[in-house]
Amino acid sequence: MLRKALDGLTVLDFTQIAAGPTATMLMADMGARVIKVEPHEGELGRTLGPAWVGDDSALYHGFNRGKQGISLDLKHPDSVAVVRRLVLQADVLVESMRPGVMARLGLGYEALSALKPDLIYCSISAYGQQGPYADRAGVDGILQADSGLMSLIGTPGAAPSKVQAPVVDVVTGYMACMAVLAKLHARTRDGQGGHLDVSLMNSALSLQQASLSSYLCDGKLPTRIGSAAPYSAPNEAFEAADGWLMVAAYNGNRWAVLCGVLGHPEWIDDPRFVSSAQRVVNRTAMVEALTEVFRTQPVSHWLKVLYDADILCSKVADYSDLLRHPQIADNGMLVQLSDPRHGAVRVPGFPVNSREAAQTPYAPAPAKGEHSRSVLRDFAFSDVEIEALLAKDALRCPA
Structure with a gap:
């Protein structure tokens, strides 16, 4: 061992x-x-x-x-x-x-x-x-x-x-x-x-392998964007009714699935959101739209809905949460x-x-x-x- x-x-x-x-x-x-x-x-x-x-x-x-x-x-x-x-x-x-x-x-x-x-x-x-x-x-x-x-x-x-x-x-x-x-x-x-x-x-x-490699490639200084990833979206924390959850739904068809479970299938073909790259460019509008929905229910509700739909997600945990986390236990x-x-x-x-x-x-x-x-x-x-x-x-x- x-x-x-x-x-x-x-x-x-x-x-x-x-x-x-x-x-x-x-x-x-x-x-x-x-x-x-x-x-x-x-x-x-x-x-x-x-x-x-x-x-x-x-x-x-x-x-x-x-x-x-x-x-x-x-x-x-x-x-x-x-x-x-x-x-x-x-x-x-x-x-x-x-x-x-x-x-x-x-x-x-x-x-x-x-x-x-x-x-x-x-x-x-x-x-x-x-x-x-x-x-x-x-x-x-x-x-x-x-x-x-x-x-x-x-x-x-x-x-x-x-x-x-x-x-x-x-x-x-x-x-x-x-x-x-x-x-x-x-x-x-x-x-x-x-x-x-x-x-x-x-x-x-x-x-900083990812962010520094990007800067060395295109010369564009990164900006502070809170919990978000600069190279994909949605890949950030959203406010729910009683806390925050992290959602990563940028890969494959997960964006379409997310739009479906949130009740907004029209976002799938919205030109602002049609690809991860477009969602990065239009992140502010995307975050505003998603947050309006996420704020309607508590974190526990969204975790179940998103997990059942195979959307990567997590509560934004604090250390007291870790002590109750079943995987850590x-x-x-x-x-x-x-x-x-x-x-x-x-x-x-x-x-x-x-x-x-x-x-x-x-x-x-x-x-x-x-x-x-x-x-x-x-x-x-x-x-x-x-x-x-x-x-x-x-x-x-x-x-």
Whole structure:
């Protein structure tokens, strides 16, 4: 099963907040031993709330399940020496420092690959390891803006909006995990490690494959059109009597079927609506006509009518709806972490073969330095060495 696919793999995790932690969490979900290396005060993601689970944010728990935690002060030379010893037995290192920081600490790719040539070293940054913006820091919202993604989101005339979920961070984490897995496969052939350069900017551009490809083709800037798709219609949300529903009836004969079930067969041959392309051009008129009908009945009525007619549709759900969603209940994606400190903590689980994945318990996110002693013992540090590191405050363990 996928939850054991990476058994035996050791990953050193020098990341924080969302992009890097997503990548390493996925590796932990697939069975890798992920050792999260944090500063003594803990990574920034612990502070980003509300909501809270104990003293740490729910965000931290959502991105760091299944890892072991070790607390090191990387400004201390003894801590750097610890990392260099850990690297000798590691397969992968993932870091999300600003470019150049790890090198200044003596932990850059060149230094560590000299120690371990088959090390796979994955660097996650805002703009990449080279180029005029390489030194710039950036977070999800900044990259949603700078990549053009924010220009697509919202309604005409409204203030700029962004996707509230950190989609650029998360897709960057998936890109990084995918790159590491590809490099691991290559390493089985040539025995070589390598340096992977993964950026939020490139990942944000990849999210815009459809809209950016269209602009590169015709040079026309996209405009904000709310829930609609710029390349098809109807493919957007409509207001009903008690809420909103999303309808996609642009493909094949679905437009004709929709016109029939709404009681307006005359729209089928209306020159404004005769094709998806014409409906895109005349979207305002189409939306006004459909909305007038949809507002006459509640969402539940339209969902049944449209589903029975094989029209693609959905309620525009909120998170409370998700907890009652029968498919989500069945597929095992909302999982429970058994945290001895905080009790049950619920988070989204591993998304592939999710029912099978849910059969293997998920370990919680680590407390600050929770596994400092046990990890170093596993890496052949003696108790005398560990106590010396603790005495110098190069290493910390929880009280």
